[in-house]
Amino acid sequence: MSAVEVVRDKFDSWNRHDADALVAAFTEGGVYISPAVAEPLTGAAIGDFAKSVWTIYPDFSLDLISIGDTGGGWSCFSGWRTARTPAHSLTAVLPRVGSHVSGSKPRSG
Numbered sequence: 370m371s372a373v374e375v376v377r378d379k380f381d382s383w384n385r386h387d388a389d390a391l392v393a394a395f396t397e398g399g400v401y402i403s404p405a406v407a408e409p410l411t412g413a414a415i416g417d418f419a420k421s422v423w424t425i426y427p428d429f430s431l432d433l434i435s436i437g438d439t440g441g442g443w444s445c446f447s448g449w450r451t452a453r454t455p456a457h458s459l460t461a462v463l464p465r466v467g468s469h470v471s472g473s474k475p476r477s478g
Contacts, residue, residue: 373438383431386423388416426453 370378375394382390392415395401400409401418410418422429430452 371438373436376436377433380431380433383419383429386419386429388419391419392416429453 379391379394382394392413395411395415398411400411401415402409403418405422406418432450432452434450
């Protein structure tokens with residue numbers, strides 16, 4: 370799987386609200402870094418974070434605007450935006466800008 374395919378798969382997992390697929394996309398030791406959390410997330414904590422986002426924003430989705438391979442076989446860039454409506458009026462607000470993903474090399478096969 371190419372880096373671009375890995376990113377597209379992650380976007381699909383976010384849009385399906387599939388926490389298990391998000392966690393499975395990370396290699397051992399891979400971390401998810403977001404301005405919405407204080408520390409990098411690993412393993413099940415990645416799925417727990419996604420579930421909390423979906424609880425706050427039940428219709429949360431990501432729109433992939435652009436994507437490209439930067440070379441080297443496992444790095445790419447993406448531009449995206451979120452669409453969401455809070456489940457209730459008093460919620461934490463997550464940033465509208467993209468987050469950074471690190472350590473998520475594509476799995477083969």
